[in-house]
């Protein structure tokens with residue numbers, strides 16, 4: 519398990535800490551998790567947070583849309599490869 523720098527999901531908190539890398543982050547620090555303090559304030563179980571557990575319905579839909587898009591792009595790319603002689 520890798521550890522990466524996380525940034526609190528609360529934009530006015532800005533707390534950063536080292537935590538497990540659950541999303542295989544390559545560039546920006548992930549911000550899907552609330553820090554322990556904010557989670558407590560919000561009544562969220564800090565340890566039960568997942569990359570999608572804090573997302574609003576709108577964000578979840580957007581995420582699904584992006585996943586579907588990248589899937590489509592991958593399929594198209596594979597199809598193209600298969601057509602080569």
Ligand SMILES: [Zn+2]
Nearest residue numbers: 526531553556
């Ligand atoms: Zn915080």
